[in-house]
Amino acid sequence: MRWWGLVLMVVLVGEPAAWGQLSRVEGAVEQVYRQLPNLPREDGYGGDSRGVRTLLHRLMVYHLQIMGRSPFSRLDWQLTLADYLDANEVMLAQNYPGATLLSSNPYDRDRQVIQGLSRGERQALLGALLSGFGASPEPDRRFVREQLPQPLGATPSPSPTPAPFVIPPAGSADLLR
Numbered sequence: 359m360r361w362w363g364l365v366l367m368v369v370l371v372g373e374p375a376a377w378g379q380l381s382r383v384e385g386a387v388e389q390v391y392r393q394l395p396n397l398p399r400e401d402g403y404g405g406d407s408r409g410v411r412t413l414l415h416r417l418m419v420y421h422l423q424i425m426g427r428s429p430f431s432r433l434d435w436q437l438t439l440a441d442y443l444d445a446n447e448v449m450l451a452q453n454y455p456g457a458t459l460l461s462s463n464p465y466d467r468d469r470q471v472i473q474g475l476s477r478g479e480r481q482a483l484l485g486a487l488l489s490g491f492g493a494s495p496e497p498d499r500r501f502v503r504e505q506l507p508q509p510l511g512a513t514p515s516p517s518p519t520p521a522p523f524v525i526p527p528a529g530s531a532d533l534l535r
Contacts, residue, residue, distance in 0.1 A: 386490035
């Protein structure tokens with residue numbers, strides 16, 4: 359097989375998966391916005407949007423296409439949210455979805471919106487993202503502790519230890535006579 363045949367095979371085999379993922383994004387975006395109607399859409403950017411017109415769509419494209427993460431993994435979505443919070447991977451403004459298609463790059467504003475969410479709002483977003491792609495929004499029970507560790511103040515105090523050995527003062531040996 360010639361090299362161009364191999365290239366053609368790679369293109370034909372790899373292309374449908376990418377299109378399939380992006381078509382699922384549209385449905386997932388709408389489902390998440392239905393679950394979280396107060397989540398900002400951040401869709402006020404002009405230009406050739408080609409699907410990256412909302413914050414959620416850009417977040418999903420970043421997660422799936424740029425980072426190559428699974429839409430069904432809770433941990434992967436947590437990593438993506440950590441990227442937006444500057445706590446994981448470094449995000450590059452020039453590679454952000456919509457950077458070249460929209461009239462202005464939404465990178466800074468999208469990160470501000472995600473950073474402005476409370477922890478509870480981020481947890482709700484995480485659950486909505488998972489259910490938007492058909493995954494369970496609840497964490498796998500195998501990885502959740504049944505009993506939380508005891509707080510530091512509630513741990514029993516250790517048994518008293520004997521006093522350390524004390525070196526007797528000079529001349530104490532004379533007392534033994």
